[in-house]
Amino acid sequence: MAMASPVLSQDTACRFKSAIWDENETQARLWLQEIIAQRRLTALFQPVLLMGNGEIAGYEGLIRGPSDSPLHSPHNLFSAANENGLVVEVEHLSRQVVLESFARLNLPGKLFLNVSPECLLQHNTRHGETLAYIHKLGLRPDRIIIELTENQRTYDYNLLREAAKHYRDMGFEIAIDDLGEGFSSLRLWSELRPEYVKIDMHFIQGIDQDPVKLQFVSSIQQIAERSGTKVVAEGIETEAELRVIKDLGIAHGQGYYIARPSGQPVTVLPAEVVKVLEKKMAPALLPSCKASPKTVSVLKLLRECHAVSPDLSNEIIYQMFIGDPELQALPVVKNGLPVGLINRNALIDKLARPYQRELYGKKPCSRLMDTAPLIVEKDMSIQELSHTIVEADRHHLSNGFIITDHGQYLGIGTGHDLVREITQMQISAARYANPLTMLPGNEPINEQIAMLLQGGAEFCACYCDLDHFKPFNDVFGYHSGDNVIQLTGKILSEVCEPDQDFIGHIGGDDFIILFQSADWEVRCQRVLERFEKAILDFFSVEDKAREGYIAKDRHGEEVFYPLTSLSIGAVQVEPCKQSSHHKISAAAAEAKKQAKGIPGNSLFIERRAKCS
Structure with a gap:
């Protein structure tokens, strides 16, 4: 200062x-x-x-x-x-x-x-x-x-x-x-x-x-x-x-x-x-929605383990493993720098062979150690470590890895801990983000609504749903259907203000926007305009000309389906801590039903009473 x-x-x-x-x-x-x-x-x-x-x-x-x-x-x-x-x-x-x-x-x-x-x-x-x-x-x-x-x-x-x-x-x-x-x-x-x-x-x-x-x-x-x-x-x-x-x-x-x-x-x-x-406003995204998995480093996997000198005999290392059944690997360190790793099973198997214990027991452990162990810095992300192990020799997964701080030995990590953490991250990601669009899922959507209500913020809840999406998915294939869902998420993200508005993917072709932007109605119209233009790329010239396509229904009869469109139901929410995310979600879903009753790309705003 x-x-x-x-x-x-x-x-x-x-x-x-x-x-x-x-x-x-x-x-x-x-x-x-x-x-x-x-x-x-x-x-x-x-x-x-x-x-x-x-x-x-x-x-x-x-x-x-x-x-x-x-x-x-x-x-x-x-x-x-x-x-x-x-x-x-x-x-x-x-x-x-x-x-x-x-x-x-x-x-x-x-x-x-x-x-x-x-x-x-x-x-x-x-x-x-x-x-x-x-x-x-x-x-x-x-x-x-x-x-x-x-x-x-x-x-x-x-x-x-x-x-x-x-x-x-x-x-x-x-x-x-x-x-x-x-x-x-x-x-x-x-x-x-x-x-x-x-x-x-x-x-x-x-x-x-x-x-x-x-x-x-x-x-x-x-x-x-x-x-x-x-x-x-x-x-x-x-x-x-x-x-x-x-x-x-x-x-x-x-x-x-x-x-x-x-x-x-x-x-x-x-x-x-x-x-x-x-x-009255609240942050546009909760920390759990914005946190990237890359913020988790291998330091989370660190296990403190006393290192051994490369001059220590194999017999002493053998006795250390026998005396501690939980000990799976020992790092070999010289002057603070890791130089090797000794795997429990590899050493015991080696010395169990005829004459090997007599031959190698008194020799330094550097003779039997893995001289090229996997060494990673503490700041490396768990995802990077996972990719490194997959691309490296498979024995690194069973041997484990050495963790360092600017080259100096800190401790070790195990493949079992890595797999467990990756699995937990995937489970957590599934709870908080839709894997198709990577937008926040149901749990953070509910948390965000609750936070807005608790903060006394004025906002508008908009339920977005694709019209005639199931027949589109059946006729053009799930890959095209996924592309349309991703397109919708992209348009919503581009139109919304990232510092004020929250976008969530409920699942399938359903999305929700929690607008704190004052011009939310203009933004909704902009979403509809962009979607109406962009969706045309998924249809043929003939489909565009007749504004729809013909496909067989479940009874085998030919049916005409309009081009896929987007409906948005909007509900304005006044500051009211007594409400809940359940009530807000129900009101937005009802407004969405009203919007779907309007042909084409449509916006329905519930103006009769504000949600409370």
């Missing part, structure tokens, strides 16, 4: 100096001394949004160096200060400039004031210097939140707790910055029990598309609720991210989508931000 003073390694410091300027350290020190003496720092402020009412709860104070200097960015400024032993001086001046600007601009709400733990523990900063300064500016300590920015791996936590108590006793509140990014931020949270925690922007950006980030932030929010801590989500850059953060119950938000840092910051939120906060 703005006032961080990272401790750089020697290599990093060298790269920094060559990238920023070519002058020597003396010149850099002179620049810093000039900045300090002439107070050539500028304060910027970024609003911190209060999600509940859309008001500005306060501002984070940020600092910038001279605009005509290589030290303009806070990273360069504090890196140079660290190199020249002037961190404390630069940070004290930064705090003064931020406080003065905040008071002069008469900004509403609270001020998040960046302070490094190192400076918090400085003796002269813990005896009322900051308190006296804010009183001089006409500010109250209860309007100041000391935001701790982490820079080191270890701290004296006893001293930090003492310092935090000292500031709280004076009326200040404490915040921890970049939760999830630093070296020990979770321990800082546990030790200091801050009033605020700010989640690092890495976990916020793309949260609407990443179920892992969603789970992480949701877990942090649950911990915060139990500990009485307020959460601030940093780095919100899109409307979709803001909506998800709001729906998770996060108290505060900050980021470019809300407002950029400025020397003259806004005191009223932009209209588009207020509109998002006022609208």
